[in-house]
Amino acid sequence: MAAPEKLVLALPKGRILDEVMPLVRAAGIEPEAAFDDPKSRQLEFATNVPGLSIIRVRAFDAATFVAFGAAHLGVVGNDVLTEFNYADLYSPLDLKIGHCRLSLAMPVEEADDDPRAHSHIRVATKYPNLTRAYFAGLGVQAECIKLNGAMELAPSLGLSKRIVDLVSTGGTLKANGLKEVSVIADVSSRLVVNRPAFKTRPAALSHWIERFREAVGGAAA
Numbered sequence: 001m002a003a004p005e006k007l008v009l010a011l012p013k014g015r016i017l018d019e020v021m022p023l024v025r026a027a028g029i030e031p032e033a034a035f036d037d038p039k040s041r042q043l044e045f046a047t048n049v050p051g052l053s054i055i056r057v058r059a060f061d062a063a064t065f066v067a068f069g070a071a072h073l074g075v076v077g078n079d080v081l082t083e084f085n086y087a088d089l090y091s092p093l094d095l096k097i098g099h100c101r102l103s104l105a106m107p108v109e110e111a112d113d114d115p116r117a118h119s120h121i122r123v124a125t126k127y128p129n130l131t132r133a134y135f136a137g138l139g140v141q142a143e144c145i146k147l148n149g150a151m152e153l154a155p156s157l158g159l160s161k162r163i164v165d166l167v168s169t170g171g172t173l174k175a176n177g178l179k180e181v182s183v184i185a186d187v188s189s190r191l192v193v194n195r196p197a198f199k200t201r202p203a204a205l206s207h208w209i210e211r212f213r214e215a216v217g218g219a220a221a
């Protein structure tokens with residue numbers, strides 16, 4: 001019998017991996033031992049499923065690998081999905097993990113400065129597209145300064161009074177003298193599939209969507 005055509009599952013290596021792995025395992029996928037070895041520099045891992053491998057990449061890159069078909073399935077937050085808006089990413093399933101929100105925050109003492117009072121504002125964010133679209137909806141032009149982390153430093157160091165960032169407990173905002181002034185989007189992690197691959201290999205990909213759907217149902221029970 002011919003070997004099954006390879007399938008690649010892209011997982012985010014950051015903070016949500018610990019929440020993702022119980023679902024991956026409940027779906028019936030067990031990576032090789034090196035996956036759990038913190039000293040391993042390996043990036044692609046074989047699994048107990050013949051022909052299915054896992055790659056562990058940065059959260060934004062998981063979306064890119066799947067959008068371009070280098071990976072066939074992945075786990076991506078809807079913050080990242082909306083920011084990229086890749087036409088070839090299909091997201092059939094909310095995994096109900098990685099819950100947080102994308103919010104606008106400002107220094108506590110300036111939190112009542114309504115952006116609509118300005119025609120142009122500056123915002124530090126990892127999400128320039130989402131941020132520009134949000135402010136455009138308010139009739140305000142946002143100049144976005146792209147940061148990849150530690151956005152909360154921007155107001156106190158004079159980079160920008162406003163930031164758009166993920167908030168979960170609110171602890172990071174509070175520790176940096178900031179206040180959440182509006183929620184732009186609620187965020188959770190989604191299972192994503194490369195659309196062209198779904199068209200050419202519907203049985204294989206539907207199988208995994210259903211396995212993950214059952215895993216999410218089992219986790220919720």
Ligand SMILES: Nc1ncnc2c1ncn2[C@@H]1O[C@H](COP(=O)(O)OP(=O)(O)OP(=O)(O)O)[C@@H](O)[C@H]1O
Nearest residue numbers: 014015016058059077079080098099100166167168
């Ligand atoms: N505080 C949080 N609580 C819950 N989920 C979060 C939180 N922050 C981020 N997430 C979710 O996890 C995803 C990855 O988070 P983040 O971009 O902060 O990655 P990271 O762990 O810093 O890794 P990297 O630096 O590689 O991007 C986000 O896109 C979002 O969907």
Ligand SMILES: O=P(O)(O)OC[C@H]1O[C@H](OP(=O)(O)OP(=O)(O)O)[C@H](O)[C@@H]1O
Nearest residue numbers: 149150165166167168169170171172173
């Ligand atoms: O509301 P909280 O529970 O404090 O969580 C919010 C923080 O979590 C994320 O950062 P992360 O820890 O991933 O680090 P990063 O800034 O390097 O992305 C996010 O960018 C906030 O800084």
